[in-house]
Amino acid sequence: MKDMIEQYRVTAEPYYRPVANEVEMFEAAYAAKMPVMLKGPTGCGKTRFVEHMAWKLGKPLVTVACNEDMTASDIVGRFLLDADGTRWQDGPLTFAARHGAICYLDEIVEARQDTTVVIHPLTDNRRVLPLEKKGELLRAHPDFHLVISYNPGYQSLMKDLKQSTKQRFGALDFNYPAHGVEVEIVAHESGIEAKDADKLVSIAERARNLKGHGLDEGISTRMLIHAGSLMAQGIPAVAACQMALVRPITDDPDMRDALDAAVSTYF
Numbered sequence: 001m002k003d004m005i006e007q008y009r010v011t012a013e014p015y016y017r018p019v020a021n022e023v024e025m026f027e028a029a030y031a032a033k034m035p036v037m038l039k040g041p042t043g044c045g046k047t048r049f050v051e052h053m054a055w056k057l058g059k060p061l062v063t064v065a066c067n068e069d070m071t072a073s074d075i076v077g078r079f080l081l082d083a084d085g086t087r088w089q090d091g092p093l094t095f096a097a098r099h100g101a102i103c104y105l106d107e108i109v110e111a112r113q114d115t116t117v118v119i120h121p122l123t124d125n126r127r128v129l130p131l132e133k134k135g136e137l138l139r140a141h142p143d144f145h146l147v148i149s150y151n152p153g154y155q156s157l158m159k160d161l162k163q164s165t166k167q168r169f170g171a172l173d174f175n176y177p178a179h180g181v182e183v184e185i186v187a188h189e190s191g192i193e194a195k196d197a198d199k200l201v202s203i204a205e206r207a208r209n210l211k212g213h214g215l216d217e218g219i220s221t222r223m224l225i226h227a228g229s230l231m232a233q234g235i236p237a238v239a240a241c242q243m244a245l246v247r248p249i250t251d252d253p254d255m256r257d258a259l260d261a262a263v264s265t266y267f
């Protein structure tokens with residue numbers, strides 16, 4: 001088991017460009033054993049931030065991409081049948097709590113509510129996880145830390161975290177970084193020159209203004225890095241933008257025209 005947890009250690013420093021005071025705030029929350037919620041649109045650096053913090057704090061990181069079919073057993077664990085009979089297998093949350101990892105539940109709101117409530121006893125000062133099927137009350141390792149992500153743009157009245165869940169977390173807001181910072185990130189991650197990254201960021205800023213006017217979500221930093229990576233492969237900028245920025249986010253012909261026009265303003 002010791003070796004298993006070592007696989008989750010982040011050995012090389014993940015590049016992360018701080019945007020505000022999020023690094024210090026996270027460190028303080030970790031020290032205070034306060035679970036953390038990262039709020040913000042998709043592709044704006046939440047996952048990268050957790051990876052960076054796990055590396056900085058020297059803790060293993062267990063990441064779970066949540067989905068609507070996920071049951072409590074998927075994250076807590078279950079009995080499996082093998083040649084010798086039944087054997088308990090820890091789910092990712094239990095594994096992280098037992099071995100002192102940071103557990104990152106990505107898009108927790110996607111999971112069913114009966115799944116969400118299993119984290120409750122881990123998030124208050126009890127820091128326990130009842131494994132009812134196994135008859136064990138697991139006390140979390142002192143290094144264990146729970147982090148969840150939450151995209152406020154996706155939430156509806158039908159699907160939202162309960163107040164009783166939200167109030168257990170300290171929250172950090174994430175958004176697309178300021179122009180100059182985003183240029184730096186896109187250039188660093190894709191390998192293109194700053195002047196080209198600057199144009200990509202300008203296109204995204206225009207597209208982000210269309211959010212709510214036909215676009216559900218703006219062009220993310222991740223998408224700009226995709227476009228830059230294609231350009232770094234020698235693909236002409238316009239074709240790269242169409243593939244990485246325009247086509248993935250809309251099928252609407254008028255919206256595609258509007259985005260193509262934004263691209264041709266800069267390239």
Ligand code: ADP
Pocket residue numbers: 015016017018019041042043044045046047048049177185189221222225
């Ligand atoms: P999220 O988890 O918010 O959906 P990610 O963390 O996967 O988004 O971010 C997408 C990509 O954008 C990352 O792989 C990384 O390359 C880049 N990125 C975004 N913000 C930053 C940042 N502040 N520093 C470094 N890279 C960033």
